[in-house]
Amino acid sequence: MAYFSTQGTASGRLDLLNRIKDFLVTTVDWTLHDDQSADARPYYVLKSVGESGAEDIYLSFRIGTSSGRIEVYAYQYWDNTTQTGVNGGYSSSYTYLRASDTSDFIYWFYADLDHLFVVSKIVSTYYGHYSGSIKRFWSSAVAITQSAIVSGSAVVMPVNDASIFTPDLHYIIKDNANIERVKITAIDTASTPNTVTIEALTKDYAAGSKIGEDPQPVITGYYNMPSTFYAVNKFDGWASATGQKGRCGAAHGNLQADADPERRYNTTILFPWLVSMYGSTSYHELRGELIEIYSTGGGNVASEDTIEIGLDTYRVFSLSGGGWCAIKE
Incomplete structure (x- = not known):
């Protein structure tokens, strides 16, 4: 990164x-x-x-x-x-x-x-x-539609990779104009291109649309x-x-002040x-x-201080609304 x-x-x-x-x-x-x-x-x-x-x-x-x-x-x-x-x-x-x-x-x-x-x-x-x-927390994997798709029922959609889907689960499909939640009822990973079958699609989507858990x-x-x-x-x-x-x-369950510093090694959590x-x-x-x-917790630091954790450096601020925060440098 x-x-x-x-x-x-x-x-x-x-x-x-x-x-x-x-x-x-x-x-x-x-x-x-x-x-x-x-x-x-x-x-x-x-x-x-x-x-x-x-x-x-x-x-x-x-x-x-x-x-x-x-x-x-x-x-x-x-x-x-x-x-x-x-x-x-x-x-x-x-x-x-x-x-x-x-x-x-x-x-x-x-x-x-x-x-x-x-x-x-x-x-x-x-x-x-x-x-x-x-x-x-959800998968970042997306499949790309290989042609334009028209709304309807039991819509068969060609995609570049159907293996990322599980039948009977819901996913999000989006392009540059529309977005909706759909249920995939079947996948075909043997065909070229792969296909997925969508139970119902309420909008049209352009070729190159993305479909996945949280795209x-x-x-x-x-x-x-x-x-x-x-x-x-x-x-x-x-x-x-x-x-x-x-x-x-x-x-932190409101335990941040109990752990900054923690007294065993006087560290910041x-x-x-x-x-x-x-x-x-x-x-x-x-x-x-x-x-x-x-x-x-803020008990071990002041705003604009830096702390070292392993090879990484973090700068600490007491933010309005956010409280004590450490941001990776």
Whole structure:
């Protein structure tokens, strides 16, 4: 995994916006999918195929309508000809990163091809923002459809690899326009190409569509991450921009203060941040973890300290909302 971090000083939010774009494109190797820097509210849409090369991550970073904000929206797809997003996950009130409009402030960037985490220090308060894919608990394997598919019942779909499916289980199918949950009733791995049979398909899908357990676990967080977020889909597809709500919870059972420092060797313990979907009881689901961000007790450290664990270095912050967190450098 190619993982990068940097620290610097931004001269206002427009400067930070440009630094995010430059860092993701030049250093981390994301694609500048849409450059709207000449807009009245400048924005960039960044695209990544993830560390696996098989992900679809579209993030929009835009100067906010309210002061002190860079709005961050996630999409299933972004049309860079019409400047239109498909099936977004965001809230205009909450999914942004904190910045000063014109004053200097310190920032830290942490990213790979799957995600970006930004820490901004505004006066004496640290704010975190996470966007991108998560470390999913479900399979990342996807099959690619080999031709366009029309909606209907008992639909036979040619795919490049049917071996990743189990008959009578449900999966997600998506392209650049649609998404839905489907039940696979049969697979054929002997035919060329392989085929799967879908019980019922309500929408049409283009050739090159992806089908799998969790093909696009992309989120964009509140300004005080780790905390609440919105995803571009859930287990049964997409409902609305705020229709796939989730939250983060550290896996420490409120024992973090008991373990930092732990007295046997005076060490600091790191606990993963879990990611769950929770906006409605109809889609509660523990979906995965945040990438390279951990909760800690704070009893052994101060903000901006670094700690060493094996060959890895982590920088610690007391984040607004997220509490004490350690982020891999």
